[in-house]
Amino acid sequence: MSLAIQIRQNGGPEELQLVEVQVGDPAAGEIRVRHHAIGLNYIDVYQRTGLYPFPMPLQLGMEAAGVVEAVGEGVTHLKVGDRVAYASNPPGSYSTERVMPARCVCRLPDAIGFETGAAMMLKGLTAQYLLKKTLPVQGLQRGDAVLFHAAAGGVGLIACQWARALGLELIATAGSDAKCQLALANGAAHAINYSTEDFAARVKEITQGQGVKVVYDSVGKDTWEKSLDCLRPFGLMASFGNASGPVPPFAPASLGGRGSLYVTRQTLFTHIATRESTQAMADELFAVVESGQVKIHIAQRYALADVQQAHRDLEARKTTGSTILTVD
Numbered sequence: 019m020s021l022a023i024q025i026r027q028n029g030g031p032e033e034l035q036l037v038e039v040q041v042g043d044p045a046a047g048e049i050r051v052r053h054h055a056i057g058l059n060y061i062d063v064y065q066r067t068g069l070y071p072f073p074m075p076l077q078l079g080m081e082a083a084g085v086v087e088a089v090g091e092g093v094t095h096l097k098v099g100d101r102v103a104y105a106s107n108p109p110g111s112y113s114t115e116r117v118m119p120a121r122c123v124c125r126l127p128d129a130i131g132f133e134t135g136a137a138m139m140l141k142g143l144t145a146q147y148l149l150k151k152t153l154p155v156q157g158l159q160r161g162d163a164v165l166f167h168a169a170a171g172g173v174g175l176i177a178c179q180w181a182r183a184l185g186l187e188l189i190a191t192a193g194s195d196a197k198c199q200l201a202l203a204n205g206a207a208h209a210i211n212y213s214t215e216d217f218a219a220r221v222k223e224i225t226q227g228q229g230v231k232v233v234y235d236s237v238g239k240d241t242w243e244k245s246l247d248c249l250r251p252f253g254l255m256a257s258f259g260n261a262s263g264p265v266p267p268f269a270p271a272s273l274g275g276r277g278s279l280y281v282t283r284q285t286l287f288t289h290i291a292t293r294e295s296t297q298a299m300a301d302e303l304f305a306v307v308e309s310g311q312v313k314i315h316i317a318q319r320y321a322l323a324d325v326q327q328a329h330r331d332l333e334a335r336k337t338t339g340s341t342i343l344t345v346d
Contacts, residue, residue: 022113028068031329044090049120055136056343057081079111083135093120101126103135124300137340138314141172142303147289154231154254160185165233170197172340178205183311218244239263251277258284315339
């Protein structure tokens with residue numbers, strides 16, 4: 019048996035319930051893993067509310083770290099006793115133990131602890147595919163300016179540091195002066211409080227009227243229109259989340275009038291669809307963390323049983339950096 023967090027219907031944090039579930043043996047291509055720490059992500063909120071629909075009952079959670087307890091037929095890259103971490107579909111990491119596909123599970127380097135592993139996989143792999151794969155048509159070179167919204171969050175703080183390591187001039191936005199200072203302390207070249215400043219005007223000022231090559235946006239509805247105004251001709255609007263709500267319909271012709279812009283909607287799970295791509299991305303993430311160029315900031319810890327409060331704080335934008343659920 020395993021303790022797990024389930025919902026039986028979509029709704030608010032009160033739907034999150036701690037239950038006992040049966041955990042069997044792994045089938046072919048699967049492993050059974052006992053968790054030591056679990057990552058909390060905004061995608062968990064989307065699944066809880068029904069923005070991303072799933073059959074019920076649903077066991078939430080996309081990210082965790084722990085130890086392999088059993089290995090199914092055909093799994094060759096992992097063995098019993100391996101320390102591992104993952105970001106993976108289907109959901110189910112809000113648990114003490116689970117059976118899951120082995121494809122997206124990676125061996126965790128000895129130098130990286132379980133809590134760090136649980137806090138970094140989904141967010142770090144997201145930062146990796148954004149900065150290394152989601153690129154404007156003209157590419158990104160050292161010294162280029164990019165705009166990153168919600169830069170004091172888990173993905174944002176990793177992206178600030180990684181962008182600095184790549185030589186990019188990252189312009190961060192956040193919802194308070196304290197969060198702006200956090201982004202600056204982690205490598206952002208500039209920070210804009212979008213609660214008190216017109217971020218589009220400030221971006222144009224910072225870039226001397228040119229705009230940025232790419233905007234990375236997980237906020238959605240509230241930042242969309244002004245973000246398009248931040249782009250230089252042929253710039254890329256890269257959407258990867260909807261924290262303020264889904265982006266409303268827009269006229270493609272508006273992209274032409276702003277300078278022949280490009281728009282993309284990215285998801286991590288497209289990038290980690292194969293074992294090979296998952297491992298290659300994870301290797302880059304592990305290397306940049308082990309080198310010290312990127313530090314994983316765990317700013318909040320909640321017991322698994324306190325997951326309702328964790329969701330409330332996440333939705334109220336009270337969190338910074340990464341948040342984990344503890345099971346030890």
